[in-house]
Amino acid sequence: MAEGLRERKKRQTRQRISDVALGLFVERGFDRVTIAEVAAAAEVSVNTLYNYYEAKEDLVLPPDQASPQRLADIVRARQPGESAARAVLAHLRDELRRRDRTLGLTAGFGPVFHMMRAAPTLTARLEDLGRQMTDALATVLAEETGAGPDAPTPRLVASQIGWFHSLVYAEIGQRIVAGEKPDTIAEAVLDLLDLVEGLLSEQALAYATRATRKE
Structure with missing residues (x-):
């Protein structure tokens, strides 16, 4: 099934947030970067970020990739x-x-x-x-x-x-x-x-x- 426009935009937003977060974490250290700073750098609201990632650690270890299963x-x-x-x-x-x-x-x-x-x-x-x-x-x-x-x-x-x-x-x-x-x-x-x-x-x-x- 072809990916719809809505799904593609959501995937791109999720990837952008992840890429920005990893860049900040590598540059400054995981514990020195706040969720608010990641959201601002990715140009999304904090609420939007939490819609994609429930916890700060998920930005590095997303559950769909680091699964207990x-x-x-x-x-x-x-x-x-x-x-x-x-x-x-x-x-x-x-x-x-x-x-x-x-x-x-x-x-x-x-x-x-x-x-x-x-x-x-x-x-x-x-x-x-x-x-x-x-x-x-x-x-x-x-x-x-x-x-x-x-x-x-x-x-x-x-x-x-x-x-x-x-x-x-x-x-x-x-x-x-x-x-x-x-x-x-x-x-x-x-x-x-x-x-x-x-x-x-x-x-x-x-x-x-x-x-x-x-x-």
């Missing part, structure tokens, strides 16, 4: 014959090969990353987001495997998947700080995922394998 959604979409862990590994590899911007693999992301690391509210939100992703994934794994409410396996497998998912972001961050280029980072993290897969137990790698369709 990220891991659960990846696992829900896995192919027949594919397990939960292998689905997430494959998804991460695909994002790395595409130099996906959600991983920070774009030129010029370094200053944004430094700004985020310097803001306690953003780092706390990222940590909480990781926990929420693991919780949501554990729920999906328990539902799909028919595990009881007290069964530990879904939580343990979700925790391992959450661990290597977080490891990817941590490794990318360290390499950004070191000044490495996106292509170099992506290749190094792909090698790291190969190592991670080799270290995971076969039980974890095979857990919650989706049944193949019968002919």
